[in-house]
Amino acid sequence: MKLLIQHGRVVHPVTGTVVLQDLLIEDGKICLMERGLPPQADQIIDASGMVVCPGLVDMHVHLRDPGLTYKEDILTGCAAAARGGVTSLACMANTSPTVDCPQQVAYVLERAKHACGVQVYPIAALSLGLRGEELTDAEALKKAGAVALSDDGSNVDNANLMRDAMIRARRQNLPILCHCEDTSMVEGRAVNEGSVSRKLWLEGRPAIAEEIMVMRDAMLAEETGAHVHVCHVSTAKSVDIIRRMKKRGAPITCETCPQYFTLTEDEVLTQGSLARVNPPLRTGKDVKGILAGLKDGTIDVIATDHAPHSAEEKARPLIRAPSGMVGLETSLAVTLTALYHTGKMDLPSIIRLMTTNPSDILSLSKGRMTLGVDADLTIFDPDEEWTVNPEEFASKARNTPFAGRKVKGRVKYTIVKGQVIYQDR
Numbered sequence: 001m002k003l004l005i006q007h008g009r010v011v012h013p014v015t016g017t018v019v020l021q022d023l024l025i026e027d028g029k030i031c032l033m034e035r036g037l038p039p040q041a042d043q044i045i046d047a048s049g050m051v052v053c054p055g056l057v058d059m060h061v062h063l064r065d066p067g068l069t070y071k072e073d074i075l076t077g078c079a080a081a082a083r084g085g086v087t088s089l090a091c092m093a094n095t096s097p098t099v100d101c102p103q104q105v106a107y108v109l110e111r112a113k114h115a116c117g118v119q120v121y122p123i124a125a126l127s128l129g130l131r132g133e134e135l136t137d138a139e140a141l142k143k144a145g146a147v148a149l150s151d152d153g154s155n156v157d158n159a160n161l162m163r164d165a166m167i168r169a170r171r172q173n174l175p176i177l178c179h180c181e182d183t184s185m186v187e188g189r190a191v192n193e194g195s196v197s198r199k200l201w202l203e204g205r206p207a208i209a210e211e212i213m214v215m216r217d218a219m220l221a222e223e224t225g226a227h228v229h230v231c232h233v234s235t236a237k238s239v240d241i242i243r244r245m246k247k248r249g250a251p252i253t254c255e256t257c258p259q260y261f262t263l264t265e266d267e268v269l270t271q272g273s274l275a276r277v278n279p280p281l282r283t284g285k286d287v288k289g290i291l292a293g294l295k296d297g298t299i300d301v302i303a304t305d306h307a308p309h310s311a312e313e314k315a316r317p318l319i320r321a322p323s324g325m326v327g328l329e330t331s332l333a334v335t336l337t338a339l340y341h342t343g344k345m346d347l348p349s350i351i352r353l354m355t356t357n358p359s360d361i362l363s364l365s366k367g368r369m370t371l372g373v374d375a376d377l378t379i380f381d382p383d384e385e386w387t388v389n390p391e392e393f394a395s396k397a398r399n400t401p402f403a404g405r406k407v408k409g410r411v412k413y414t415i416v417k418g419q420v421i422y423q424d425r
Contacts, residue, residue, distance in 0.1 A: 001042050002026050003418050008047030008379065012369045013054065013352035023052065025375040028417035033371065043420075047379055050412060053351045054367045055087025055376035056332065059358040060152070060177070060231060060255060060303035062324070063120075066107060067096030072308040072396050074108065078115035080306070080328040080395035082422035085378035085411040087118060088359070088366050089328075093125040094153040100125035100136045102144035109145050117421040119376075121147045121362060126165050126176060130154045135161065138168045147362045150177035152231055153278075155213060157183050162217065166226035175227040175253075175361060180213035180238070181205070181279055190319050192280040196265040202319065205280050207235040214238045215245075222250035229361055230254035232305050234279040236289020243298040253361055255301035258327065258334040259401070261290045267401055273314050273321030275401045277307070294353070295345060300361065302353045304331045308397030326397045330388055332380065334402060336409035340382065347382070379413040386410055 003025040010021040010033070024032035024041065063077040072080075074091075081089050091108065093099035099108060105122045112120035124146035128134045130153065138149060149169055156162045156178070169176050186205040191197050193204025214230055218241060221228035233239060233256045242254050259277060264284050267275040275281060293299040307324025314321050327334075332354070339345040355367035366376060385408050390398035414422035 001418060003375070004037060004039065004041035004044045005047050005052055005379070006037070006039065006044060008050050008052035010369060011051055011053040011348055011351045013348050013356045014368055016348040018347060025418040028375055029372055030369070030375050031371065033369070045379065045413060050379050050381050051347065052377060052379050054355040054369055055378050055414065055416065056085045056354045057358040057364065057366050058086045058089045058304050058306070058328065058331070059301060059362055061089045061091050061306045061328065062094065062308065063091040064095060064308060065111060066104070071310055074111040074120065075115050076394060076396045077306070077328070078112070078118040078120065080393060081118045082116050082414045083394045083411065084329040085332050085380060085414050086328055087376040087378065087414060087416050088121065088364060089118060090121040090123050090147060090362055092123055092150060092152045094130055098125050098129050100128050102140050105141060105144035105146050117416040117419060119416065121364065123148045123150050123177060125149070126151045126156065127161065132156050132158055132161060135165055135168065138172045138174060142172045142174055146174070147364070148175045148177050150179070152177055152179045155179050155181050155183050159216060159220070163220050163224060166220055166224040166228065170224060170226040175229050177229045177231050178213070178217045179231050180210050180217060182209040182212055185209035190276050191268050192265040192282050194265055194283060196268050199269070207237065207282065207286070210235055210279050211237045211241060214241050218242065218245040218250050218252050221252050222248065225251060227251045227253070232257050232260070232279060233290065233293070233299060234260045234282050234286060236286045239289045239293035239298055243293070246298065253300040255303045256290050256294070256299050257303055257305045258331055258338065259325065261287055261294065262334060262338045263401065268318070271401045273316060273318050274325065274399055276318060276321055276323050277325055278323040291344060294339070300353070301358045302331070302335055303358065304328055308395055309399050311398060314399045324399070326393070326395050326400050329393050329395065330400060330402050330407070332411060333386070333407035333409045336382060337407045341408050375415060375418040377415040378411060380409055380411045382409050384408070384410040
C-alpha cells in the first residue's frame with residue numbers, strides 16, 4: 001500500500017523548518033520526502049495550502065474507561081482524538097477501578113486494539129487507588145505497558161511517599177506526572193481565589209496551593225534524580241519556579257493546556273460549571289506568565305487534560321459540578337488561533353510542543369519527520385475558520401467553554417502508520 005501526499009507545507013519540528021515537500025508512504029513508513037514526486041500510488045492526497053506535520057501526541061487524556069464509560073470510553077475517546085489530529089495519546093489512571101495493577105493496564109491496551117487506530121499508552125497510578133498511602137509496583141506496571149506513573153486528579157500530599165515513588169520510578173526509567181495542588185488548601189473549592197471567588201462569595205483555590213507543590217516536587221526531583229513532569233501548569237509563579245529549577249539542572253518538565261493561555265477566571269461568571277477545571281482558570285497576569293513560559297521553552301508541552309463529563313453532571317450548580325473540560329477536538333485549533341495567528345509563536349515551535357516534546361518525555365519515538373519512521377501524520381488547513389459546535393464532537397461529552405467560538409485551523413486528515421483514520425468531509 002502506497003500513499004502519496006503532494007504539495008504540502010511539511011513541518012519538521014526538530015529542525016524548526018517548514019518545507020514544501022511531497023511524502024511517499026509505503027507499508028506504513030515514510031520512504032521518500034522530495035518535491036515533485038511522480039503521482040504514482042494507491043492513494044494520493046493533494047495537500048495544497050495545507051500543513052503536514054507529525055501526528056499530534058497528547059500526553060494527558062482522561063478516557064474514563066474502565067468504569068466511567070457513560071462519560072467517555074476508549075473507542076469514543078480515540079475517535080475524538082483522531083478528529084483533533086491526535087495519533088498518539090496517554091491516558092490517566094483515575095478510572096473505576098483505578099489503573100493501578102498490570103491487569104488494568106492490559107485491559108486498556110486490549111480495548112485500544114478495537115478503536116479507530118489512535119495509539120493509546122496507559123499511564124498507571126502512582127499509589128494504590130490514588131489514595132496516596134501505598135505505592136504501586138512500578139516494575140510490574142512498566143512490564144505491562146505503562147509509560148509513566150501519575151495520581152493525576154489527586155495530589156500526593158505525603159512528601160515521603162512521593163520521594164520513595166521517585167526513587168522507584170527512576171530505577172524503572174519512568175517519569176512521574178504530578179498533579180500539584182495542596183489538598184488541604186483546595187479541597188471542595190470550585191474557582192480560583194481572587195476577584196471572581198469574592199464576587200460569588202466562594203472559598204477559592206489559591207495559586208500558592210499549586211506553587212508550593214511545584215516547588216516541593218521540583219526539589220524532590222533534584223534530590224532523587226527522577227524525571228518529574230508537572231501537569232497542567234496554571235500560574236505565572238509556577239512557571240518561574242520551573243524555570244529556575246531547570247536552570248539548576250533539576251530533571252523536570254511541564255505542560256500547560258489551551259485553556260490556561262486563552263481564558264481567565266472571569267469565564268466562570270458567564271459559563272459557570274463549564275469553566276470549572278482543576279487547577280482553576282487564573283488571572284490575566286497568569287495567562288501572560290504561561291505565554292512567556294511557552295515562548296521561552298520553560299513549558300515543554302501543550303496537552304489537553306481532556307476531561308469528559310455527562311451533561312447532567314455539568315448542569316449541576318458550580319460548587320457541586322465536577323471539574324474538567326473536553327479538549328481533544330479543539331486543542332489544535334484553539335492553540336493555532338491563540339499563538340500562531342497572533343504571531344506569538346511560529347508553527348514549528350507550536351508543533352514541537354504538541355508532538356516531539358511529549359513523545360520524548362514518554363519515550364514513544366514519535367513526533368519526527370524522517371525517513372523510515374511510522375507515517376503518523378496530521379494534515380490541517382491553518383487558515384480555515386470554523387465555529388466550535390459540541391454537537392459535532394465524536395466524544396460522548398460536550399463540556400467545553402469554547403462552544404460557539406470562532407477558531408482558525410482545521411484538521412483535514414489524520415493518518416496512523418500510513419492509514420487514513422480520519423478525513424474531514
